[in-house]
Every structure is written in C-alpha cells, then in structure tokens.
Amino acid sequence: MLSVEDRAAIMAGLEAGLSQTRIAHLIGRSPSVVCREIARHRGPGGVYQAEDAGRAAQVARRRPKKRLLDRDEILRRRVIFDLSQGRTPRQISGRLSVEACGTVAPMDNSPHAQGRTISHEAIYTWIYAHPKKTLIEHGVCLPSRRWMRKKPPAGGRTPPIVGMRLIDERPDIADRMIPGNWEGDLIIGKDGASACATLVERTTRYLIIVALPLGRRADQVC
Structure with missing residues (x-):
C-alpha cells in the first residue's frame, strides 16, 4: 500500500510536470x-x-x-437474465466488454x-455466495450444473505425467557443453489442419522434423 509520504510525492511530482x-x-x-493510483483517485478536473x-x-x-452485482441493480438484472438463458459467466463478461466498447x-x-x-470471476463469486434455493428462484443455473467451487484434493494436485521430473530438478544445461x-x-499448420514435431539437440543444434499425419494428440505423437 502507498503511504502518506508516497502520495505526497506523487502529487508533488505531478505538479512539477514529471x-x-x-x-x-x-x-x-x-x-x-503509480498509474493505477492516479487513475483511481483523480479529483474533479483530473x-x-x-x-x-x-x-x-x-x-x-x-x-x-x-459485491458489484449486489451494488448495481442494472448490472445484476442483466447478468441474472443472461445466466437464466444458459450463458456462462465468461460469455456474459466478454459480451458486456464489447458492448461497452x-x-x-x-x-x-x-x-x-x-x-x-x-469480470467472469466476479460473477462466479456472486453465484457461489448464494444458496442453491435462491439461485433456482432466479432461474440461475451454470452449464456445469455446479453450485459451489470444487474443493482441491486433500493431497494436492497430482502431476498429469507419471514419474514426471520438475524442470527445477533437472541438470542445468545453459552452457550446452554436454551433448x-x-x-x-x-x-x-494453417487452421490447425496439419502439424509436425521438432527435436533439437541443444549442443550441436541438430534438428529432426517429424511429420504427424495421424494428428497432434499425445498418443498420436508417440
């Protein structure tokens, strides 16, 4: 957070034309x-x-x-209506942005x-803060059919690759001395119609390009 001295220095700098x-x-x-501070707290006349x-x-x-939706009746009415029509918070947020522009x-x-x-996150936060009964009364239902956030697993997220080594655990090869x-x-490729894999040896810069005619999913690449 900015201190009293910081704000005084900002005001003095602006007056000096800095x-x-x-x-x-x-x-x-x-x-x-500094940019956000000035933009948020300019007074009358800028x-x-x-x-x-x-x-x-x-x-x-x-x-x-x-919450923003609890403070703004116009915005709340629009968001609730769009949610009742099956639109997702991301769709609603994106549409409002382009309409405003x-x-x-x-x-x-x-x-x-x-x-x-x-923002879509503000919409999600508002939804998850209300009981299921209240949301049903307003016709609000997420396409995922969830009424609360998923709790993270007790043991933390498991890596998607079995036996995966984190990059921090691998040897440093920045000098490229060992081949x-x-x-x-x-x-x-264009429009995602084609793809190829590349393999580069870091020391010699030897390049192998492999066509992927079957597709670019993990099993197809393997």
Missing part, C-alpha cells in the same frame, strides 16, 4: 502502481490531491464490501447494461 515513470522511480514503486486520495483508499479498503450493439432480448462491465540434451516442440 512523468509517472519518473515519479515511480523516485518513490521506489512500480510504474503500474487533479490529484494526496489527502483526498488517502481518504478514498481508506474507504475502498473497508471490509466487508458489497461499442464494438457490437446491445443484445435485443437482454436488459441493457448501459455500458457496465464485470545429448534434446528439446521438443510442436508446429501447427
């Missing part, structure tokens, strides 16, 4: 942090005031916070979102 990157360097922060920005940041950090016209049969957007280390890759 770039956001230069300000970030002076206070020892990432340029993206003027950044450190004291006002600090108060706004303190309010934003208060917990618990209402003016790329496509609003959907005729859906409530107008009036330029509002929301015999091969690197594999996959090249996919």
Whole structure:
C-alpha cells in the first residue's frame, strides 16, 4: 500500500510536470502502481490531491464490501437474465466488454447494461455466495450444473505425467557443453489442419522434423 509520504510525492511530482515513470522511480514503486493510483483517485478536473486520495483508499479498503452485482441493480438484472438463458459467466463478461466498447450493439432480448462491465470471476463469486434455493428462484443455473467451487484434493494436485521430473530438478544445461540434451516442440499448420514435431539437440543444434499425419494428440505423437 502507498503511504502518506508516497502520495505526497506523487502529487508533488505531478505538479512539477514529471512523468509517472519518473515519479515511480523516485518513490521506489512500480510504474503500474503509480498509474493505477492516479487513475483511481483523480479529483474533479483530473487533479490529484494526496489527502483526498488517502481518504478514498481508506474507504475502498473497508471490509466487508458489497459485491458489484449486489451494488448495481442494472448490472445484476442483466447478468441474472443472461445466466437464466444458459450463458456462462465468461460469455456474459466478454459480451458486456464489447458492448461497452461499442464494438457490437446491445443484445435485443437482454436488459441493457448501459455500458457496465464485470469480470467472469466476479460473477462466479456472486453465484457461489448464494444458496442453491435462491439461485433456482432466479432461474440461475451454470452449464456445469455446479453450485459451489470444487474443493482441491486433500493431497494436492497430482502431476498429469507419471514419474514426471520438475524442470527445477533437472541438470542445468545453459552452457550446452554436454551433448545429448534434446528439446521438443510442436508446429501447427494453417487452421490447425496439419502439424509436425521438432527435436533439437541443444549442443550441436541438430534438428529432426517429424511429420504427424495421424494428428497432434499425445498418443498420436508417440
């Protein structure tokens, strides 16, 4: 989090005409942090005031916070309607984004979102926070038919490859002094109609190209 001194330095830098990157360097922060701070807390007329920005940041950090769909009636009505039509949160989020940009016209049969957007993760969080009975009353049902997140396995995720060695456990071959280390890759042709595998010996740069007429699935490549 930015301190009072950081915000005062940002305000002084802006008044002096410094770039956001230069300000970030002076206070020892990432340029993206300074950029977001200024964009979020500009006051009327686009003027950044450190004291006002600090108060706004303190309010934003208060917990618990209402979810976006609980705060915005227009957005909630649109999302609930689209969910009831069988659309996924990703589809809804993507459609709202292109509607807000003016790329496509609003959907005729859906409530107008009036330029509002929301991430698919925010929609999932809102769904999983409500009991199943409430969601059924609104006609909300995910295509996966799940009403809560899947819990991770108790022992953690198992590697998809039996006996797999992590890359950190393999010997360092950055100097390419010892031959015999091969690197594999996959090249996919136009429109995914064809594919070939490549094998490169790291020391000699010897290349083998193998056609994959049967397809590019793991068993077909083997």
